[in-house]
Amino acid sequence: MPGFELFGNAERESVNDVLDNGVLMRYGFDGMRKGHWKAKELETELQNSFGVNHVQLVSSGTAAVSVALASAGVGAGDEVIMPTFTFVASFEAIMMLGAIPVLVDIDSTLTLDPKAVEDAITPKTKAVMVVQMCGSMGHMDALKSICTKNDLVFVEDACQAIGGSYKGKSLGSIADVGCFSFDFVKTITCGEGGAVITNNKEYYLNADHYSDHGHDHVGSDRGAETHPLLGYNFRLSELHAAVGLAQVKRLPEFLEIQKKNFDIMREKLSEIPEIKFRTVPEGGVESCAFLNFFLPDLEIARKVSKAFTENGVDACFHYYDNNWHYIRKWNHLKELKSLFPISKEVKEGLSYLQGKEFPQSDSYIARNISCLIKLSWTEEEVRNRADVMRDIIINALEQK
Numbered sequence: 001m002p003g004f005e006l007f008g009n010a011e012r013e014s015v016n017d018v019l020d021n022g023v024l025m026r027y028g029f030d031g032m033r034k035g036h037w038k039a040k041e042l043e044t045e046l047q048n049s050f051g052v053n054h055v056q057l058v059s060s061g062t063a064a065v066s067v068a069l070a071s072a073g074v075g076a077g078d079e080v081i082m083p084t085f086t087f088v089a090s091f092e093a094i095m096m097l098g099a100i101p102v103l104v105d106i107d108s109t110l111t112l113d114p115k116a117v118e119d120a121i122t123p124k125t126k127a128v129m130v131v132q133m134c135g136s137m138g139h140m141d142a143l144k145s146i147c148t149k150n151d152l153v154f155v156e157d158a159c160q161a162i163g164g165s166y167k168g169k170s171l172g173s174i175a176d177v178g179c180f181s182f183d184f185v186k187t188i189t190c191g192e193g194g195a196v197i198t199n200n201k202e203y204y205l206n207a208d209h210y211s212d213h214g215h216d217h218v219g220s221d222r223g224a225e226t227h228p229l230l231g232y233n234f235r236l237s238e239l240h241a242a243v244g245l246a247q248v249k250r251l252p253e254f255l256e257i258q259k260k261n262f263d264i265m266r267e268k269l270s271e272i273p274e275i276k277f278r279t280v281p282e283g284g285v286e287s288c289a290f291l292n293f294f295l296p297d298l299e300i301a302r303k304v305s306k307a308f309t310e311n312g313v314d315a316c317f318h319y320y321d322n323n324w325h326y327i328r329k330w331n332h333l334k335e336l337k338s339l340f341p342i343s344k345e346v347k348e349g350l351s352y353l354q355g356k357e358f359p360q361s362d363s364y365i366a367r368n369i370s371c372l373i374k375l376s377w378t379e380e381e382v383r384n385r386a387d388v389m390r391d392i393i394i395n396a397l398e399q400k
């Protein structure tokens with residue numbers, strides 16, 4: 001997945017353009033910038049690459065989720081349905097707005113089970129957020145129709161699935177509003193950064209204003225602009241945008257390498273009949289940022305994960321035992337360990353997590369192994385790695 005592996009001259013030259021004129025901010029200073037508008041250019045490039053009408057760059061993927069939700073009017077006391085398997089950023093971004101994350105089960109797509117979503121809807125539900133985990137996607141048609149039927153905002157966190165698609169549309173562009181991250185380990189990186197993408201002009205304008213203190217960005221005198229609404233600062237700097245601009249132009253190259261490495265590994269592991277790959281909905285194309293598969297049970301998955309680490313097969317994750325990506329270890333959320341007082345609404349809204357079990361999610365995550373696909377491997381390295389992985393898995397299965 002990581003774009004940082006192929007970081008080079010294009011990125012350096014783009015950053016130097018910014019350093020040459022010294023305008024490190026994306027707005028204003030028109031006369032000094034010698035025509036360089038890296039953030040604006042990156043937004044246009046992203047619009048074209050992902051086939052959406054509007055893109056708003058922000059300072060991180062987490063900020064993108066908060067800004068996306070805020071732009072759609074989600075706030076205090078609103079419930080947002082999200083999966084049990086995701087990065088902690090998902091509930092952080094929801095809670096920052098005073099909204100309540102409602103965690104529901106995943107299915108074999110590794111994200112929201114549409115049935116679990118339907119069961120979780122209450123009069124307070126305002127939005128459903130699908131998280132396109134590990135390079136693939138949820139049942140988008142089913143989730144979309146649930147949102148339409150119940151008049152809910154459909155949000156798509158595609159931070160881990162840049163370059164994947166569903167029925168010809170880029171992941172991130174399918175729901176009402178989508179989010180990307182360009183942090184240092186994502187498919188393309190700015191160092192830190194993120195984007196809100198949407199075809200909804202109102203949401204876009206809200207995101208544009210909200211992410212910059214409410215500035216309306218009308219005219220060319222920043223100090224004279226008006227503030228139609230309250231905002232915050234989630235701006236991306238020109239330096240970060242410069243890196244991202246060079247990276248996004250290389251996305252097709254990154255995706256091609258990812259797919260090549262993914263295919264070699266998938267084909268090798270397919271030789272093992274006990275392995276089941278994650279479900280990719282019909283019409284879906286994975287970004288190939290990760291290869292995900294299910295082993296028969298938790299014990300074998302733990303054994304395989306341990307043997308991978310001991311035999312130098314790095315960057316494979318058994319998320320069941322992971323602190324950051326699965327509900328099981330999110331004790332700071334369950335116990336509401338906040339630096340500052342949390343509203344009564346959110347406290348009460350999260351009390352359902354006390355003692356709550358998610359056996360359906362457990363049954364998938366316990367058996368799942370998720371292997372990052374790197375760009376810097378040579379073909380020989382991928383083939384060797386795949387052989388080692390296959391042998392380890394066969395060995396673990398035989399020991400049973």
Ligand SMILES: *Cc1c(COP(=O)(O)O)cnc(C)c1O
Nearest residue numbers: 060061062087089159160181183
């Ligand atoms: C990385 C990530 C984020 C957060 O992005 P940052 O840029 O690191 O804030 C949010 N959601 C998912 C699924 C991610 O993988």
